[in-house]
Amino acid sequence: MSVSGSERSAEGNRKKRVVIVGGGTAGWMTASYLTAAFGDRVDLTVVESAQIGTIGVGEATFSDIRHFFEFLRLEESDWMPECNATYKLAVRFENWREPGHHFYHPFEQMSSVDGFPLSDWWLRNPTTSRFDKDSFVMTSLCDAGVSPRYLDGSLIDQDFVEQERDDDSARSTIAEYQGAQFPYAYHFEAHLLAKYLTGYATRRGTRHIVDNVVDVALDERGWISHVRTEEHGDLEADLFVDCTGFRGLLLNKALGEPFVSYQDTLPNDSAVALQVPLDMEREPIRPCTTATAQEAGWIWTIPLISRVGTGYVYASDYTTPEQAERVLRDFVGPAAADVPANHIKMRIGRSRRSWVNNCVGVGLSSGFVEPLESTGIFFIHHAIEQIVKYFPSGGAGDDRLRELYNRSVGHVMDGVREFLVLHYRSAKRADNQYWKDTKTRTVPDSLAERIEFWKHKVPDAETVYPYYHGLPPYSYNCILLGMGGIDVNYSPALDWANEKAALAEFERIRVKAEKLVQELPTQNEYFAAMRAGR
Numbered sequence: 001m002s003v004s005g006s007e008r009s010a011e012g013n014r015k016k017r018v019v020i021v022g023g024g025t026a027g028w029m030t031a032s033y034l035t036a037a038f039g040d041r042v043d044l045t046v047v048e049s050a051q052i053g054t055i056g057v058g059e060a061t062f063s064d065i066r067h068f069f070e071f072l073r074l075e076e077s078d079w080m081p082e083c084n085a086t087y088k089l090a091v092r093f094e095n096w097r098e099p100g101h102h103f104y105h106p107f108e109q110m111s112s113v114d115g116f117p118l119s120d121w122w123l124r125n126p127t128t129s130r131f132d133k134d135s136f137v138m139t140s141l142c143d144a145g146v147s148p149r150y151l152d153g154s155l156i157d158q159d160f161v162e163q164e165r166d167d168d169s170a171r172s173t174i175a176e177y178q179g180a181q182f183p184y185a186y187h188f189e190a191h192l193l194a195k196y197l198t199g200y201a202t203r204r205g206t207r208h209i210v211d212n213v214v215d216v217a218l219d220e221r222g223w224i225s226h227v228r229t230e231e232h233g234d235l236e237a238d239l240f241v242d243c244t245g246f247r248g249l250l251l252n253k254a255l256g257e258p259f260v261s262y263q264d265t266l267p268n269d270s271a272v273a274l275q276v277p278l279d280m281e282r283e284p285i286r287p288c289t290t291a292t293a294q295e296a297g298w299i300w301t302i303p304l305i306s307r308v309g310t311g312y313v314y315a316s317d318y319t320t321p322e323q324a325e326r327v328l329r330d331f332v333g334p335a336a337a338d339v340p341a342n343h344i345k346m347r348i349g350r351s352r353r354s355w356v357n358n359c360v361g362v363g364l365s366s367g368f369v370e371p372l373e374s375t376g377i378f379f380i381h382h383a384i385e386q387i388v389k390y391f392p393s394g395g396a397g398d399d400r401l402r403e404l405y406n407r408s409v410g411h412v413m414d415g416v417r418e419f420l421v422l423h424y425r426s427a428k429r430a431d432n433q434y435w436k437d438t439k440t441r442t443v444p445d446s447l448a449e450r451i452e453f454w455k456h457k458v459p460d461a462e463t464v465y466p467y468y469h470g471l472p473p474y475s476y477n478c479i480l481l482g483m484g485g486i487d488v489n490y491s492p493a494l495d496w497a498n499e500k501a502a503l504a505e506f507e508r509i510r511v512k513a514e515k516l517v518q519e520l521p522t523q524n525e526y527f528a529a530m531r532a533g534r
């Protein structure tokens with residue numbers, strides 16, 4: 001049955017009611033974005049429990065998140081100080097290859113010379129032992145601990161400033177900027193961002209209810225008719241957004257949508273986290289997330305203003321919570337002595353469909369992979385953009401819109417899963433059962449075949465996971481060449497090619513890095529100036 005434009009717009013003109021259950025990062029990011037997208041043409045309510053806490057450990061992000069803040073028309077100086085935010089130029093991997101080794105996965109597109117990526121040229125003739133340092137400027141900036149902005153606020157890479165549109169009414173999305181690599185992302189306290197966005201959304205008309213949802217009622221079609229709260233009665237809506245975290249109260253529990261576990265390929269299912277005070281007068285704020293390999297997983301180190309978020313992500317099949325906490329406390333040292341530990345059980349995988357009938361899960365209810373490449377908030381941001389893109393009309397075409405949404409969200413999570421599995425499979429480290437098993441465990445179907453290709457031709461757009469999943473081919477190059485456990489070869493054609501231009505490109509990178517390290521302020525200096533109002 002087809003629906004005419006006029007029928008659709010009549011239905012579409014009715015004010016849509018959206019109820020978001022859950023007030024963590026997912027709930028408030030969704031509320032803020034929908035407010036920014038639709039204004040008061042959509043009636044929004046967020047209901048969150050005062051008793052059930054949120055996940056917030058000190059999070060790192062993708063660089064794409066800048067489009068979220070831009071969509072809300074927020075400047076860094078508005079929200080960063082409120083969320084103890086710092087810059088992230090890369091992920092630094094320590095000890096994944098062998099003790100004492102480190103490499104970076106930076107926010108910087110890898111150059112190509114004569115049609116071949118720099119990784120190919122580097123494999124043909126490694127200038128030094130550091131692929132990441134030879135091929136990316138950001139690596140040196142991370143080692144030097146500098147900010148990607150000068151003290152006057154200008155950005156290292158003016159190209160991005162020039163790309164920004166003059167037209168104030170247009171706002172960008174992730175999809176529009178694919179291919180253009182912005183040079184940094186952020187570290188921030190997700191619970192502070194949720195608090196900041198509570199103010200943003202409620203000032204723009206979002207209703208905020210603090211109460212427990214105690215029942216989810218379905219109508220005869222199996223759609224949600226209302227959620228029942230303890231003290232605020234029943235909340236009806238056209239669309240319910242499940243932001244209840246790992247509980248999946250609406251999507252999984254009430255609607256019964258199955259959860260597809262990734263545990264067979266990504267066994268890390270637990271974490272223990274600490275918030276460690278940081279003396280900003282004495283200690284540098286590193287401009288990167290650090291992921292340090294451990295006996296049964298890895299430890300994240302996320303530098304924030306005045307503190308460091310840290311935690312051990314581990315597989316409960318290989319160690320216990322008590323041992324994990326001991327390892328983490330030893331790693332941090334005396335600074336963690338009086339800090340309480342937060343033990344978290346993680347649900348790894350995704351809901352088979354994230355959008356079912358009139359309920360869409362966003363955040364941990366939709367899916368989660370371990371935080372190795374900081375993808376949780378990216379999943380949320382991507383999901384919200386897709387909700388707007390496929391927003392239902394209430395008409396017959398909605399089934400198709402939901403299907404497209406579910407495909408897009410499913411591909412993002414499945415693609416990220418492949419990327420993360422590659423980290424473990426390609427890590428050279430194999431010094432205990434945990435690390436030995438990473439070499440023999442099943443990998444997602446087509447990854448095994450891709451790895452066989454990559455041994456002979458470094459990853460490019462033709463050979464990585466074929467659907468959009470946020471990660472460009474150069475990221476795969478960084479991981480493969482950095483982890484060192486899979487032998488990759490340069491393209492044979494390079495034996496007959498002239499490498500002069502490639503050598504000049506390596507030299508350009510070296511000179512640019514040296515200059516920037518001299519010129520840029522440290523993160524400590526930059527944020528001291530930002531907080532003083534510059």
Ligand SMILES: Cc1cc2nc3c(=O)[nH]c(=O)nc-3n(C[C@H](O)[C@H](O)[C@H](O)COP(=O)(O)OP(=O)(O)OC[C@H]3O[C@@H](n4cnc5c(N)ncnc54)[C@H](O)[C@@H]3O)c2cc1C
Pocket residue numbers: 021022023024025026027047048049050051052053054055056057058059060061190211212213214243244245246247249271273311344346362363364365371374375376377378380
């Ligand atoms: C160990 C760990 C490390 C992470 N690190 C990163 C990182 O570095 N980068 C990144 O991008 N992401 C990271 N994440 C993911 C990120 O923290 C989450 O994606 C993000 O915080 C969103 O969580 P959420 O809002 O979906 O769920 P939650 O924070 O769990 O919020 C759930 C909300 O639902 C409410 N709720 C639940 N049940 C009810 C009920 N019955 N009635 C009313 N309200 C209810 C709760 O009160 C709460 O407000 C990490 C996650 C974990 C576990």
Ligand SMILES: N[C@H](Cc1c[nH]c2cc(Cl)ccc12)C(=O)O
Pocket residue numbers: 061062063064065089090091105106107108181182185373470471472475
């Ligand atoms: N969408 C990209 C994803 C991306 C590109 N480079 C990196 C580096 C790191 Cl450490 C994480 C993600 C990405 C983006 O966010 O820019």
